[in-house]
Amino acid sequence: MPSSAILCPPGFLDRLEAFSQLGSTGDGGVDRVEASMANGEARRALARRMDELGYQVRIDPVGNMFGLMPLAEQFAGQELPWVFAGSHIDSQPKGGRLDGAYGVIAAVEAGAALKERLRGRPVAANLAVVAWTGEEGARFQPSVLGSSVHAGLLPAETALARKDGNGVSLAQALDAIGFRGTDHAPKPAAYVELHVECADALEKSGRRLGVFDRWWGAHKIELMFIGATAHTGPTPMAERKDALLAAAEVITGLRRLADAAPPGTLHTSVGRLEVLPNSPNVVPDRAKLFMEIRSVDPDVMADAHARLMGLIPHAAAIARVAHRIVREEIRPPGAFAPSLRSLAREQAAALDVEPLGLDTIAAHDAVPMAIVCPAVVLAVPSRDGLCHSPREWTEPADLELGAAWLGAVLERLVTEGPQHG
Known part of the structure; x- marks a missing residue:
């Protein structure tokens, strides 16, 4: 199936809306700070959905949640590399329902749809979706905590010892919700993150898709x-x-x-x-x-x-x-992988959209991931540039387009191999 025929996974918007009710503040926002009771509820819902779709659910020692989707054991006699896609499901206190969760739910649903499309076709990579622990840094600092541990930039012991304002450590908080695991996940050969822009450049330009070229x-x-x-x-x-x-x-x-x-x-x-x-x-x-x-x-x-x-x-x-x-x-500031940025632009063109090149001032889990593998962040518009707010909003059609775009990029990476992305 050509990329131009790839559509948003069926029922995606309904699943995203249902997920936004977990930790809902009643005004369009969510309060799912890391390892809170609401965060634990969202984690359990995510684990159930990944299990339903055939992912192998793994929880590592700092609570990172992985859904492994092996597509084939070997290619040309070699073990297949892993392509990662995801984001985070923790939020700011009274944060927005899309920040982070959009990228996770889109990756889960796109990955399952991709497995169906690829039945009987040769592949060059396996797929994993991930919800990283503590991206927001609202309760435990530093931010992008879980992805930094997976990238080897922060020892797990250091992360687990971090305490919130009430003196509760991350280890204690994860234990309280049952998500301090013992599993180990593979290292990615490429990482793709779909996110709302959290700025207004796309809205002002009238573009529906954006590729983050650099991070502040x-x-x-x-x-x-x-x-x-x-x-x-x-x-x-x-x-x-x-x-x-x-x-x-x-x-x-x-x-x-x-x-x-x-x-x-x-x-x-x-x-x-x-x-x-x-x-x-x-x-x-x-x-x-x-x-x-x-x-x-x-x-x-x-x-x-x-x-x-x-x-x-x-x-x-x-x-x-x-x-x-x-x-x-x-x-430090830096740039995302040119190869993945080019691939993202090619797949946007196949969807008849010209993406806008962007800088991200906000941090994303793709930043620590970029230290260990090619990484990129794909963006859809944020109305009025709002993020970390209950008023955070992206048009449903743009949310669907972004999910379809993610699926197209992932298809190229798993069929051709990360080295071709």
């Missing part, structure tokens, strides 16, 4: 200011050691770095702030900031980081507090 780098820093508690009433202002005051200086200063940069070259944020004792009439003695510096240019990232490192002691001096860096994570 990110420097993530957890910073702690340490002051001293005191009564907010009688304590003289000059004698206070206010950790939150220092944090405020950094928050505004970090934003000014982005505002002063050429538009579209630097993004900064403080997305989370933990304050103790967090009482209205007590001077805070602890303030922990979760900061980000993002750019496609490593020199821009390095310059912003240097300026931030100068800002931190200045803020501490103003507030008369101490400070320390709790954790740093650097993800």
